Amino acid sequence: MLDVIYMKYIVVPHADLDIENESKKTMKKIHPIKSTLTAACFAIIAICLNSVVEAAPPAKNEVQLLVKPKVSMQEAALHALVSAQGGREQNRLAALDVRVIRVPAHASAKLMTALRRHKDIEYAEPDHLAKAVLSANDPNYTGGGQWSLAKIEAPAAWDTTVGASSVIVAVIDSGVSASHPDLSGKVLPGYDFFNGDADATDDNGHGTAVAGITAAATNNAIGMAGVSWNSMILPVKALGADGSGSYSAMANGITWATDKGARIINLSLGGTSSSRALQDAVNYAWRRNVILVAAAGNNGNSTLFYPAACNNVVAVSATDSADMRPTWSNFGSYVDVSAPxxxxxxxxxxxxxxxxxGTSFSSPVASGVVALMTAANPSLSNVGVVDALLKNSDDIGSAGYDVYYGNGRVNARRAVAAVANVVPSDSTPPSVAFSSPANGAVVAGTVNVSVSSADNVGVTKVELYIGGILYGQSNTATATFSWDTTSYLDGSQTLEARAYDAANNVASRTITVNLKNASVADTIAPLAAITSPSNDTKLKGKIVKVNVTASDNVGVTKVELYIDGRLFGTSASATTSFSWNIGRVTAGAHTLQVYAFDAAGNIGSSNPVTVYK
Incomplete structure (x- = not known):
């Protein structure tokens, strides 16, 4: 049977969930109130040693940075560095030789990282605004109806940041009602993986409630306040009107939201069955610097609840106004933090x-805090954000970590303050290398260019450049690109491989090959060998790894493994491994042999290897 995801609302006394019985909501119709606001004038005085610098504020989709180059920095180099990310110099603080740079919001993190790491830049920082201490004027916030915001010290965090429109929070749920007045202008085009169309409208109500907690329109004098005022909501519908859906819809939603630019994914849904596909979807997002936050469940027990119990997911349990755990909130070693x-x-x-x-509504509180943190420091990796979130939660319950509250109840003020001026901790670039062809090799025809990379956290992307032009890219650490060399002039050609990690560290490796398509035909066959098992080996176990390697003066296009004269497997990599299940193989001797092919059709074979079962 298909695993079914149940949405988590309030106390769930039964295994079979029924939304009518599950959610004891206290409905409270709220109308916008009319209020007379006294106009206030603020004089902002910018004083320099010799002059006052004035400029129009940046557009909503732009970020402004202050950059101080060292005397060794060439103007042309600075211009190139900034313009590469779509930025421009808007103004100067001449007495300080500080440049006012404007850059599109989506590129600000990458530019900030590049500037801070450049040897000729003294410093780069956000151009912060001078403003009055912020507090939302929404009726249910000023009237005390949102106790959770004070509990997590959100107002103090808002003095540093109220979020950023560049920080997208995906809500994978029952959809979102974009027409709600408190979500006006906050909801991006989404997708419905439950019905398979582009209409992610909420037909249940759960997803809209979740979205409001994280990022309701705030300081607009109506309704309520969201934790992260300016964050945008990306609605992903994975649940139907009855509040249930498949793991595949959820997994599809995670990968889609990642590719659409979500920085945070909130998952207020789940089930008690584990799933490799779901974990793979989570890993896909995590490797791309996404932060996933999920509800721990409302079953009141320690049964693992997924995706909260998946690796690389922040699992959130629930607390009440007295910082106590309600009896229905799940607990266990998979809980990371708690929230109202x-x-x-x-x-x-x-x-x-x-x-x-419900923990469904604890999770978006934590997601809102994470959104504030990423707005305060957009260059920080997901590893750094999660680490700061856990370390800066308020310790409640037993001292230190415990299974009921995890590392503590989230605290927006502490978490935002902890990351506001932190440079990403991961400064280790990946390693990258060419597996084939070899440096200096003579190549012709169609050649497989194989690149391998590794990183201390994880490789997010590999790129291949030919002659300085991007030829192809892959989201895996190891990739093979098929290169038709006949469309290039004969002679020397430069190949460059680049590998990136989530912190935007990059490594590159360059080799030179010689193209000879029009001159001498390649008549040299590849060399092939079986490196293990060795000849006369007595096989043990059920699965035997057959490791093979091949090389060629131009390049190996494929290798084939034959067992007892029959084709067993094929690989496009010159060095590879085949898994041989010998469970049903007859006792006695068996012959292994590998063949290697090149682009000219030359075939080389290994010495046969005899093994025994």
């Missing part, structure tokens, strides 16, 4: 509000 989840006022229906209970 009792009586959480948020969106309901097309234009209403309601109080909700």
């Amino acid at each position: 989840g009792v009586g959480i006022l948020t969106l309901s229906g097309a234009s209403s509000y309601a109080n909700w209970n």
Whole structure:
């Protein structure tokens, strides 16, 4: 049977969930209130030694940076570095030789990282705004209806950042009602993996409630306040109107949201069955610097609940206003942090509000905190963000980590302060190398260019450049590119491989090959060998790894393994391994032999290897 995902609302006394019985919401219709605001004037005085520098504020889709080059920095080099990310010099603080740089928001993190690592840049920092201390004027915030915001010290965090529109939070749930007044202008085009169309409208209400907690429109004098005011919501519908859906829809949603630029993925849904596909989807997102946050479950026990129990997911349990665990909140060693989840006022229906209970509503509180953290420091990796979130939570319950509250109840003020001025801790670039062809090799025809890379955290992308032009890329650490050399002039050609990690560290390796398509025909056959098992080996176990290697003066296009004269397997890599299940292989002697092919059709074979079962 298909695993079914159940949405998590309040106390769940039965295994079979029923939304009608599951959620005891206290509905509270709230109308926008009229208020008369006294106009306030703020004088912002910019004082320099010799002059006052004035400039229009950056557009909403731009970020402004202050950059101080060293005297050794060439103007042309600085211009190239900035313009490569679509930035431009807007102004100068002449007395300080500080440049005011404007850059598209989506490129700000990459430019900041490049500037901070450049040997000729003294410093680069955000051009912070001078502003009054912020507090939301939404009725349910000022009226005390949102106790959770004060508990996590969100108002103090807002003095540093109220979030950024460049920080996209994907809500994988029952959809989102973009027409709700408190989500006006906050919801991006999404996708419905439940019905297979582009309409991610909520037909249940759960996803809208979750979205409101994280990023409801705030300081707009209506309704409620979200944790991260300016974050955008990417709706991904994986659940139907009855609140259930398949793991495949959830996994599809995770990978799609990642590819659409989500920085944070909130998962207020799940089931008690583990899944490799779900873990693979999580890993896909994690390797691309995405932070995944999930509800720990409402079953009131320690049964593992997925995706919260997946590796690389922040699992969130629930707390009440007294920092106590409600009896229905799941617990266990997979819980990372806790967050308010009792009586959480948020969106309901097309234009209403309601109080909700459940770890489903603890998770978006934590997601909102993470969104503030990434806005405060967009260059920080997901590893750095999660580490800071856990280390800067308020320790409640037993001292230190415990299975009920994890590392503690989230604290927005502490978490944002911890990352605001931190340079990414991962400064180790990946390693990258060419497996084939070899440096200096003579190549012709179609050649397989194989690249391998590794990183202390994880490789996010590998690129191949031919003659300085991007030829192809892959999201895997090891990749093979098929290169038709006949479309290039004969002679020397430069190949460059680049590998990137989530912290934007990059490594490159360059080799030179010689193209000879029009001159001398390649008549040299490849060399092939079986490196293990060795001749006369007595096989043990059920699975035997047959390791083979091949080489060629131009390049190996494929290798084939034959066992007892029959083709067993084929690989495009010159060095590879085949898994041979000998469970049903007859006792006695068996002959292994490998053949290697090149682009000219030359074939080389290994010495036969005899093994015994």
